[in-house]
Amino acid sequence: MLRKDLPTRQQWAIKQKGRQPVWRCSTVTISQQQAQETAPAVPRTAPRTNIRLALPSKGRMAEETLQLLDDCQLTVRKVNPRQYVADIDQLEHVEVWFQRASDVVRKIKSGDVDIGIVGYDMVSEYGEGDDDLVVIHDALGFGGCHLAVAVPTYGEFGGVHSLEELAAMPQWTEENPLRVVTGYNYLGQKFLSEKGFKHFAILTADGALEAAPAMGTADVILDLVSSGTTLRENNLRELVGGKVLASEGVLVANRRSLMERDGVIQAVKDILERLEAHLRASDKFSVVANIRAESEEDVASKIHQHTDFPGLQGPTISPVYTYDSASGKAVHNFYAITIIVPKPRLYDAVQQLRAIGGSGVLVSPLVYIFDEEPPRWRRLLKELGLESKF
Numbered sequence: 001m002l003r004k005d006l007p008t009r010q011q012w013a014i015k016q017k018g019r020q021p022v023w024r025c026s027t028v029t030i031s032q033q034q035a036q037e038t039a040p041a042v043p044r045t046a047p048r049t050n051i052r053l054a055l056p057s058k059g060r061m062a063e064e065t066l067q068l069l070d071d072c073q074l075t076v077r078k079v080n081p082r083q084y085v086a087d088i089d090q091l092e093h094v095e096v097w098f099q100r101a102s103d104v105v106r107k108i109k110s111g112d113v114d115i116g117i118v119g120y121d122m123v124s125e126y127g128e129g130d131d132d133l134v135v136i137h138d139a140l141g142f143g144g145c146h147l148a149v150a151v152p153t154y155g156e157f158g159g160v161h162s163l164e165e166l167a168a169m170p171q172w173t174e175e176n177p178l179r180v181v182t183g184y185n186y187l188g189q190k191f192l193s194e195k196g197f198k199h200f201a202i203l204t205a206d207g208a209l210e211a212a213p214a215m216g217t218a219d220v221i222l223d224l225v226s227s228g229t230t231l232r233e234n235n236l237r238e239l240v241g242g243k244v245l246a247s248e249g250v251l252v253a254n255r256r257s258l259m260e261r262d263g264v265i266q267a268v269k270d271i272l273e274r275l276e277a278h279l280r281a282s283d284k285f286s287v288v289a290n291i292r293a294e295s296e297e298d299v300a301s302k303i304h305q306h307t308d309f310p311g312l313q314g315p316t317i318s319p320v321y322t323y324d325s326a327s328g329k330a331v332h333n334f335y336a337i338t339i340i341v342p343k344p345r346l347y348d349a350v351q352q353l354r355a356i357g358g359s360g361v362l363v364s365p366l367v368y369i370f371d372e373e374p375p376r377w378r379r380l381l382k383e384l385g386l387e388s389k390f
């Protein structure tokens with residue numbers, strides 16, 4: 001539960017540990033009693049009935065999140081560009097809140113927000129393994145990167161290529177710990193402890209971490225890597241075995257909201273179905289071609305036996321009628337087939353269709369594939385123990 005009666009800059013969060021609740025922040029731990037003494041009493045917020053969806057307010061995820069929702073016919077309508085709240089016409093009871101990525105996670109964790117879209121790195125760092133955070137869609141197809149340990153390519157780290165080699169360096173002692181600069185304190189601490197590092201210090205920084213080793217203020221960095229350009233340009237090298245996690249945009253929700261708050265699970269189903277339909281379609285083309293053949297069955301077996309592209313359940317086949325002027329009749333010795341082709345394999349598909357007598361190949365983008373119920377929906381219901389209710 002997030003305490004709104006504490007100064008926001010302190011960002012205190014309560015964490016129940018057994019029967020002894022403590023107040024935690026990144027560097028200080030004080031007792032609940034001490035916190036109450038310093039906290040001015042303000043009224044609790046009134047119970048709410050609407051559903052809250054949090055989206056990143058800034059940074060690279062913000063625009064792509066809005067684009068993804070737009071692609072799913074969920075248009076976020078911000079009445080005033082300076083406001084932090086918005087609507088989505090298609091989701092009547094859902095209120096959109098723009099928040100910093102870390103706050104998206106914190107607020108879902110506390111239950112102040114029900115659903116959110118954010119990077120998985122943020123869910124892992126600020127969620128701290130909290131069981132109340134449920135990842136509903138783990139691969140939204142944007143914000144792909146990974147969190148990794150990197151060392152300078154020069155000096156004492158010149159010959160260090162793996163995490164094992166870094167851990168085995170004799171110079172790390174209690175008095176002289178390995179200094180790791182990162183914005184991911186929780187994950188950094190956890191990863192290095194699990195990997196057997198005994199003497200290390202986590203140093204916090206918000207940006208330009210890559211400069212710290214060159215400045216001499218840290219030994220190594222733990223940061224996000226995507227293309228690898230930033231590391232290369234700063235003479236840093238990612239270590240073998242130093243990958244902490246892979247990340248991309250995810251849809252996440254509060255478990256209690258899903259179970260108890262009216263309409264949340266329905267809203268999640270609506271959002272999930274749209275996301276799945278869009279994401280399934282976005283990397284594929286719909287391809288129509290005319291194939292010369294004796295019958296529908298003849299076309300179907302040619303497609304199944306001689307191509308890699310049978311369509312969703314099988315090819316859709318329809319006769320193409322041409323006019324035979326000699327007999328004065330419409331005849332069909334061509335059949336039109338419709339298949340679905342992954343975008344990178346388009347040219348393969350065209351060649352395979354030609355090889356079985358295909359011509360007149362038409363290619364169009366696919367917008368949505370609404371299949372049977374998405375597997376992720378079933379998995380969510382199973383995780384929540386709600387399978388029998390839906």
Ligand SMILES: Nc1ncnc2c1ncn2[C@@H]1O[C@H](COP(=O)(O)OP(=O)(O)OP(=O)(O)O)[C@@H](O)[C@H]1O
Nearest residue numbers: 059060061101119120121122143144145224226247
């Ligand atoms: N280089 C990258 N490539 C792809 N995704 C990234 C990259 N860096 C960060 N991300 C993803 O985008 C999220 C937001 O990162 P971003 O750097 O845009 O925001 P920020 O660091 O919170 O804000 P800012 O850097 O503008 O202060 C990260 O949590 C991560 O999931």
Ligand SMILES: O=P(O)(O)OC[C@H]1O[C@H](OP(=O)(O)OP(=O)(O)O)[C@H](O)[C@@H]1O
Nearest residue numbers: 207208223224225226227228229230231
């Ligand atoms: O491997 P690359 O493609 O080079 O991307 C990695 C960089 O991207 C992120 O920084 P960002 O650009 O968000 O700047 P920031 O440090 O201001 O957040 C991250 O912190 C790395 O510095």
Ligand SMILES: [Mg+2]
Nearest residue numbers: 059060207224
């Ligand atoms: Mg950044």
